[in-house]
Amino acid sequence: MTQAEAKNVNVWYNNFQALKNINLTFEPNTITALIGPSGCGKSTFLRLFNRMNDLIPKFRLEGMVTVNGQNVYSDDVRLDEMRKNVGMVFQKPNPFPKSIFENVAYGLRVNGINNKKILEETVEHSLKQAALWDEVKESLKKSALELSGGQQQRLCIARALAVQPKLILMDEPASALDPISTAKIEELIFELKKTYTILIVTHNLQQAGRISDLTAFLYLGELIEYNHTKKIFLNPDDERTQNYITGRFG
Amino acid sequence: MTVIDNNIEQIKSDLIQMWTLVINQMEKARLALVNGDKNLAREVRMNEKRVDAFELKLDMDSEYVLMLKNPVAIDLRFILSVLKINYNIERIGDYANGIAKVAERLDGPVPEDILQATHLPEMFYTAQNMIHVSLKAFENSERNSVNHLFGMDEKLDKTNNNANAIICKLIQEKPDDIMLILNALSVMRKLERTGDHILNVAEELIYYFDANIVKHSKKNEDF
Numbered sequence: 001m002t003q004a005e006a007k008n009v010n011v012w013y014n015n016f017q018a019l020k021n022i023n024l025t026f027e028p029n030t031i032t033a034l035i036g037p038s039g040c041g042k043s044t045f046l047r048l049f050n051r052m053n054d055l056i057p058k059f060r061l062e063g064m065v066t067v068n069g070q071n072v073y074s075d076d077v078r079l080d081e082m083r084k085n086v087g088m089v090f091q092k093p094n095p096f097p098k099s100i101f102e103n104v105a106y107g108l109r110v111n112g113i114n115n116k117k118i119l120e121e122t123v124e125h126s127l128k129q130a131a132l133w134d135e136v137k138e139s140l141k142k143s144a145l146e147l148s149g150g151q152q153q154r155l156c157i158a159r160a161l162a163v164q165p166k167l168i169l170m171d172e173p174a175s176a177l178d179p180i181s182t183a184k185i186e187e188l189i190f191e192l193k194k195t196y197t198i199l200i201v202t203h204n205l206q207q208a209g210r211i212s213d214l215t216a217f218l219y220l221g222e223l224i225e226y227n228h229t230k231k232i233f234l235n236p237d238d239e240r241t242q243n244y245i246t247g248r249f250g
Numbered sequence: 251m252t253v254i255d256n257n258i259e260q261i262k263s264d265l266i267q268m269w270t271l272v273i274n275q276m277e278k279a280r281l282a283l284v285n286g287d288k289n290l291a292r293e294v295r296m297n298e299k300r301v302d303a304f305e306l307k308l309d310m311d312s313e314y315v316l317m318l319k320n321p322v323a324i325d326l327r328f329i330l331s332v333l334k335i336n337y338n339i340e341r342i343g344d345y346a347n348g349i350a351k352v353a354e355r356l357d358g359p360v361p362e363d364i365l366q367a368t369h370l371p372e373m374f375y376t377a378q379n380m381i382h383v384s385l386k387a388f389e390n391s392e393r394n395s396v397n398h399l400f401g402m403d404e405k406l407d408k409t410n411n412n413a414n415a416i417i418c419k420l421i422q423e424k425p426d427d428i429m430l431i432l433n434a435l436s437v438m439r440k441l442e443r444t445g446d447h448i449l450n451v452a453e454e455l456i457y458y459f460d461a462n463i464v465k466h467s468k469k470n471e472d473f
């Protein structure tokens with residue numbers, strides 16, 4: 001079974017082609033790291049799966065993007081339904097200026113779930129999954145903005161998990177965190193793999209090595225190499241991959 | 251040029267120096283043995299400390315790169331193979347030292363008839379050639395010449411396999427020279443072990459060049 005797939009994907013912003021004929025499939029319960037130099041199209045690629053690019057004027061897509069076998073760009077897809085399957089975590093934690101509880105419950109409320117018991121259970125479960133529960137269970141009414149950066153990031157992960165997505169997209173989720181918070185997030189991502197499929201963009205190659213099963217190297221909008229992370233980091237096939245990961249680019 | 255390039259260049263140059271030193275050690279040990287040159291033997295024994303110092307430095311520098319520079323791909327394979335090559339070359343240095351000790355113990359050069367009977371000159375030639383060829387392969391990234399090392403080692407093994415028979419026969423013929431003959435046997439063993447260590451080096455070179463692990467895959471079964 002394939003959890004998500006990009007098939008012959010080309011993307012343009014105006015006349016600029018940001019992605020060139022990308023073909024990638026993601027199996028359930030895997031972590032795939034997307035690596036490559038700044039501007040190579042990692043975020044553009046990630047945002048295809050929850051249609052976040054739709055907001056960008058002059059964005060144009062050719063090809064097919066599927067989640068759970070459904071074409072996410074087909075006309076009959078309901079955006080809110082589709083996004084329930086896909087959670088996203090950004091580089092900078094972006095909690096809403098609401099309580100910790102409401103941040104996690106947000107996705108459920110948007111989907112019309114207001115049953116107190118269900119909300120409480122889901123919030124607790126999601127916070128536990130995000131390894132934050134023990135730190136906040138006494139202060140669920142506190143503003144999310146009072147949490148530390150690392151806690152806020154785990155809160156955002158809990159928020160993404162609350163709607164029980166299949167696919168989780170992470171765009172440099174630990175780049176603004178100290179080593180301890182980073183280690184916690186990495187541990188958490190590794191744990192989440194049991195339940196979810198994860199695509200993670202990272203500039204931290206050691207991080208990609210530590211947590212991912214597979215690594216895709218993008219360069220100038222092209223997929224240069226996609227393979228098991230061990231293979232990529234020990235003996236990549238393409239010289240450009242080797243030059244990038246050994247820091248010998250350009 | 252990246253930060254790690256400097257470290258790698260330095261390590262490579264140190265290893266080449268150590269390797270060259272060990273080549274010289276082996277040649278001096280050989281000359282000391284066949285010429286009965288105790289001064290030269292002593293020189294080898296003194297230089298052994300330099301080999302050890304190189305080994306320690308290479309170990310430390312490689313550990314430092316692993317710890318702080320996060321090497322990957324070809325860089326990682328370089329460091330991992332250097333760690334093992336370093337160990338093997340140091341062991342060959344030990345054998346050169348051991349041969350020099352034998353030369354110091356003897357009362358003169360090893361007589362020509364014993365040299366011939368034990369095939370020591372050929373064994374020296376092959377073992378020394380193997381050290382030399384492996385160094386060139388490392389230094390100039392000559393992947394093809396690594397393959398020759400396996401054939402060279404077979405030659406050494408062949409002679410060494412006959413060692414017991416050769417030595418028995420010699421002892422019967424020249425019972426008065428028994429100490430000398432046993433010393434010659436110990437040199438044969440050291441040269442045979444040298445070949446084994448160069449094969450370990452060859453396996454590391456293949457790992458470094460191709461990322462292939464050949465260890466334990468084609469050992470001679472005919473012992």
Ligand SMILES: Nc1ncnc2c1ncn2[C@@H]1O[C@H](COP(=O)(O)OP(=O)(O)OP(=O)(O)O)[C@@H](O)[C@H]1O
Nearest residue numbers: 013016018036037038039040041042043044045056
């Ligand atoms: N909204 C936009 N309008 C026009 N061009 C864009 C837009 N967003 C991205 N691009 C261009 O598309 C290319 C890919 O951008 P993208 O943000 O996907 O790169 P990235 O690999 O995520 O880089 P980084 O590592 O810096 O985050 C870049 O050349 C960028 O300039």
Ligand SMILES: [Mg+2]
Nearest residue numbers: 042043044171
């Ligand atoms: Mg980006």
